[in-house]
Amino acid sequence: MKSDSETTTGARARIIEAACSHIARNGLEGAKIRDIARDAEVSTALVHYHFATKADLLDAALVHAYDRAGVLRLSGTPGSRAGLTERLADLITYSLPADTGLREEWLLWMELWLHAVRDPSLRSTVESLYGKLREEFTAVVADGVRTGEFACPDPDATVTRILALLDGFGLQAMLLGTTEALTASQLAVGELIGRELGLTAPLPFRPPAGQQQ
CATH class of the missing domain: 1.10.10.60 (Homeodomain-like)
Structure with a gap:
């Protein structure tokens, strides 16, 4: 019992x-x-x-959705890929609205952005979730710098730009709502970040299993 x-x-x-x-x-x-x-x-x-309040519900819902999506970001499901460029590519893919579950997370993020502007009680949630996402990307970029796979004089600044690119291109993909827009967003983020990290080949993206729009 x-x-x-x-x-x-x-x-x-x-x-x-x-x-x-x-x-x-x-x-x-x-x-x-x-x-x-x-x-x-x-x-x-x-x-x-x-x-x-409903704001408390939004807070809890977004933390839950973020943790659920984090399993994809950190594991590279299906099947883990060990290379740093592969891990970076997977982090980018699973930080965009790449399937139904991630699209739901993005809808919650959009609600959070809208309401946190006017409700200071939600801003700690914004800071916490962006902090977690920053940690995920910083770990990969820092590892790449240590191994010489990435050329990056300021990893913190690079991660800041990565997150801004994901927000902008992810929002565009959400608004357009097509597979083509999602693919274009993924490739644009990959190209810009790859250039900043000194990569000579495109990031090795793969579509998530069961991708849906």
């Missing part, structure tokens, strides 16, 4: 999972607590018990 704490933890996880879908599909204002509660198979009172 499950303990009360296990039951509560499971309910909270279901609420967050349902919130991811509803906020991504309808936006923060359009997401209804009663619909989230229904899909999570809990009462609306329990949703309010765990999350005082």
Whole structure:
């Protein structure tokens, strides 16, 4: 028999999972607590018990979506690739809206950008998630500099530019909503970053399994 704490933890996880879908599909204002509660198979009172505001739900949903997508970014699923240029290519691919799950994460990011501008309580989430993403890219770039695979005088500045490129080109791919736009964004980021890192060959991109637009 499950303990009360296990039951509560499971309910909270279901609420967050349902919130991811509803906020991504309808936006923060359009997401209804009663619909989230229904899909999570809990009462609306329990949703309010765990999350005082919709902003709190957005915060938790985005952290959950980021961690879910992070498995792809860090593992290079399916099948890990050990080379640094391959790892960098995979990080770029899985930081763009490359499949249905990543597109949902991007929709949540877009909601966060919109609301964090006006709601200071969300800015710590922005800083935390960008910090995690920065750590992922910095680890690969720094390893490449140490091994001589990358030529980069200022890895921190390079990673800052990588994140800005991913935001800009990823948003463009989301707005256009086509496979061609996604591929163009991926190649553009790869070309610019490869040039900055002194690479003589294009980054070895591969499409994620089950890519959907």
